[in-house]
Structures are given as C-alpha cells and as structure tokens.
Amino acid sequence: MASKIQTVKGTREFYPEEMALRNYIYGKAGAAARSFGYQEWDGPFIETIDLYAAKSGEELVKKQSFTFADRSGDLVTLRPELTPSLARMIAAKQGELTFPVRWWSFGPFWRYEQPQKGRSREFFQWNVDMLGVDSPEADAELIAIGVTFMRSVGLTPELASVYVNNRRLMDSEFDALDIPQEKRLEVSNMVDRRSKMEPAKWDTYVLDAGISQTQLGGLKAVLGNFDLWKKSDELVRLFTALEALGVKEYVKFDPNIMRGLLYYTGTVFEAFETSGSVRRAILGGGRYDNLLADVGGQPLPAVGFAMGDVVTGIILQEKGLLPEFIPSPAPVLVTVFDESLLRESFALAAELRNAGLKVLCYPEPVKLQKQFKFADKMKARIVLTLGPDEAAKGQVSVKNLVNGEQVLVKRDEVAEWIRKILAGVAS
RNA sequence: GAGCCUGUAGCUCAACGGCAGAGCGCUACACUGUGGCUGUAGAUGUUGAGGGUUCGAAACCCUUCAGGCUCCCCA
Structure with missing residues (x-):
C-alpha cells in the first residue's frame, strides 16, 4: 500500500x-x-487577521492562529474565536x-x-x-x-x-x-x-x-x-x-x-x-x-x-452520562433474493419509504446469510425477504430480529406490520 | 517554545538482542431461503517512517512523524 x-x-x-x-x-x-x-x-470561518490584531493579544495572533496568505497575498485567519x-x-x-x-x-x-x-x-x-x-x-x-x-x-x-x-x-x-x-x-x-x-x-x-x-x-x-x-x-x-x-x-x-x-x-x-x-x-x-x-x-x-x-x-x-448512541441507520432491511427479484426488492423498499419508514435495501444479490448478518451488524430490527415463493403469492416474509419470529404478510400490509413490531419492541 | 512517556495484525496488547504471537474482530465451511450462539479451518504484518550499531534489531543509538502527560498559553 x-x-x-x-x-x-x-x-x-x-x-x-x-x-x-x-x-x-x-x-x-x-x-x-x-x-x-x-x-x-x-x-465566517475565515477572517482577516486585522479583526483579531485589533484587540486580541500578541500571543494569540502571532503564535496561536492559523494564518496564511491567500492567492492574492492577503493574510487570512481561520477564526480562533x-x-x-x-x-x-x-x-x-x-x-x-x-x-x-x-x-x-x-x-x-x-x-x-x-x-x-x-x-x-x-x-x-x-x-x-x-x-x-x-x-x-x-x-x-x-x-x-x-x-x-x-x-x-x-x-x-x-x-x-x-x-x-x-x-x-x-x-x-x-x-x-x-x-x-x-x-x-x-x-x-x-x-x-x-x-x-x-x-x-x-x-x-x-x-x-x-x-x-x-x-x-x-x-x-x-x-x-x-x-x-x-x-x-x-x-x-x-x-x-x-x-x-x-x-x-x-x-x-x-x-x-x-x-x-x-x-x-x-x-x-x-x-x-x-x-x-x-x-x-x-x-x-x-x-x-x-x-x-x-x-x-x-x-x-x-x-x-x-x-x-x-x-x-x-x-x-x-461520568458515563452519554446515552447509548444507536448507530442503526434504519430499523428495516430489505434483502435481495436474486438477480431476477432485485427490482422487486428495490420497489418494495421504495413503497415503504413512501409510507414514511427508514429502510435499508441490500444493493446486490448475495447469499441471504450474508444479508442477515449485515442486518444484524446494522442493528436493524426487521428483515424483509421477497423470494420466489413470496412473489408468487404477493407476500413478503417479515422477520423480527429481536425475537426471531417470522411471518408471511400481504405486500400491501407490510408497512402496517412493521409499525406494529416497532411499536411493540421496547426502546 | 521546553521536558518526560508511547507507536507491533482492523482493535487491545505480548514478545525486550536470536523463527513476530495471543485474545477480540475478519473470511470460509458446518447451515447452497435466514442474523445473534456454537464448532472447525484460514488470512492477518515493510514492528509509524528514515538512517546507524551488530553475525543477527520490534528491542540498542540518532533523526523524523504522530499520539499521550506536564510546563507555557488559554481569546
């Protein structure tokens, strides 16, 4: 490297x-x-040095400021205060x-x-x-x-x-x-x-x-x-x-x-x-x-x-006063089953976003195991899977990662289900 | 501007002149439509950088960069 x-x-x-x-x-x-x-x-983040030279101490202006010449030769300073x-x-x-x-x-x-x-x-x-x-x-x-x-x-x-x-x-x-x-x-x-x-x-x-x-x-x-x-x-x-x-x-x-x-x-x-x-x-x-x-x-x-x-x-x-910052970017992840169903997954994710949910969609068809692991790492609470079986019946598999339960839900009821699960899960 | 200490795998650290290692994490498989938990296997790397001493340097010396703790300063 x-x-x-x-x-x-x-x-x-x-x-x-x-x-x-x-x-x-x-x-x-x-x-x-x-x-x-x-x-x-x-x-402004950048000021002329004169602004500080007028009233600030020598120490500050000469030794503790980020001062440099711009392309025209004027001295400018990244604001120290x-x-x-x-x-x-x-x-x-x-x-x-x-x-x-x-x-x-x-x-x-x-x-x-x-x-x-x-x-x-x-x-x-x-x-x-x-x-x-x-x-x-x-x-x-x-x-x-x-x-x-x-x-x-x-x-x-x-x-x-x-x-x-x-x-x-x-x-x-x-x-x-x-x-x-x-x-x-x-x-x-x-x-x-x-x-x-x-x-x-x-x-x-x-x-x-x-x-x-x-x-x-x-x-x-x-x-x-x-x-x-x-x-x-x-x-x-x-x-x-x-x-x-x-x-x-x-x-x-x-x-x-x-x-x-x-x-x-x-x-x-x-x-x-x-x-x-x-x-x-x-x-x-x-x-x-x-x-x-x-x-x-x-x-x-x-x-x-x-x-x-x-x-x-x-x-x-x-002092241990910081709340736990949950870096979870979204509570829901939509998996991509295979190349032929990628479009369907993207469309499903878009529908859910239009319904006001924050949704991650896996960007390529890799092994589901990998996608679930990714969901876990992202601290998503729900994973949606749209495979051939679900697609044929107009359904979506909704898995609750917190308790491990998975149910088949009609596609137009998915958003509602997600809201129920998110409301029921503490924190 | 000055003094002291520290830089080793992605992370936390060991090895302290004689084959560069552990834990965690990572990857693969068990489990080709499902995470966490478990088991097995695997990869970790110009030892911050550059120079010197030595048969031999991660280790000792010098330089440099970065970080930490002080002094200084704190608008």
Missing part, C-alpha cells in the same frame, strides 16, 4: 459514532439556548437591531496549540451572548443557560459547578491592597494559576513579582474569603436572580476566578467538573462592556460565554 497521508495535527475525524456525540452536544446546547429565546447565528466577528456584525447593524440581542452559535474554531487532553487544534464551540443590557440579572440569565445545558446532559450540582467572581470587586480589593495598576495583569494571571501550584511555591512566585509580604497576606485573605461577594452589590443581585431562575445550587462564588483581563469588565464565570479529573473549564464567560466601542461601534454592554465540545465530551464520557 502506498504511504498513508496523515491527518493535519490536532484535527479530528468524525466517524458516525463521534458524529453522534457532536450532534448530541449540539442538540442539547441549542435546546438550552432556544428555551431562553436565543436565536442561532454564525459568522467568535466574539470579534460578533462585535463587527452587531456594530454593522447597530441601528436596526432590536436590543437586547440574544444570539447563540455552534461551529468550528482553530487554534495552533499543542494538542493534549481536552485540547485540539480544531474544535467546536458553543457561544451564547446577550448584548444591550448592563445588569447582573442579564449575567444570571447567561449562567442559567449554561446550567440548563449541564442539567440536560446529566451533570448534577454534585458533578459540576459554576464558579463566579466579579472583576470590579477584585479591582476594589486590589485598590485596598495598594497593588499598582501595572502589576494587576500579572497578579491576575498568578491568581488564575494558584489552584495549580503548591501553596509555598505560589507565595515565593508572588513575592518575586514585587508584591510585598503584607500585600501577599492581604491577597491570600481576599482569595480565601468566600463571603467577599456580599460586598458587591452586583454579585448580591446576581445571586438573587440565580435563585429566582432556579439554578443557584450550581453556582458558587470563588474569588480565585479571574479569566484574564482581555475583555472582561464585571462578572466572570467558569464551570468545572468537581472531581477535577479534567482540569480544564467546561465553559467560561463574563461581561465585556467595552468591546463594541473598541471595535468602532457605539458603546454597548454585553455578556456571554463559550463552551468547547472537547472537554464536554470527555467529561460526559468519563
């Missing part, structure tokens, strides 16, 4: 089983968003859209990173955003949509939680500790990393960054204070709204959640699986009130989150 051409590193191939999982996540995500009245939308496209599209129609805008999307994204557990270079992401409202109640709605998804796939509050913090609250705490503005990005990143490090190591790490012993003590007090939310009016309102929305049991305040500083201006949140076997967030998001103005639109408050399909799929798999 010639040398195999390999897949591009970090891409994934979706055989029918994987496709079923992807569609399952897509279906549950869409259902959660639609139940809140959100509309599905999408942007959706929010800049959203901001542009909203800005373009800002005068004619009815706010608040509530949109969701599910599609492919690309990032040039080292593939590892929970991370590939090509992945699917569910994005949900609300634009035009600046209220903690809007934040609560977004969290509730995420929780609705988690609930619908069987992630109970014991298995997964949403951890919430607020950037403005943290800023005022940093003020109180006299942590200078220019050090806040670094400090925030260190807070983000804290859960992954040994406590003693983290202390020296922070001190090395020029934070005083007193500030460190204060910082640790803040990060260990899980009642801190009571000082934030926004968070108090958020939790009240979460309770009203019936999702409070999933949500916990955690001052260690930072999510970087790129867009986020207020509430930030991340969902994690509680046992921590997958250390990556299931979903994450927050409020980004400055983004529209940053891309040239009128100022517009916004809140949103994104969820990746890779981490979600791993967690559902590890």
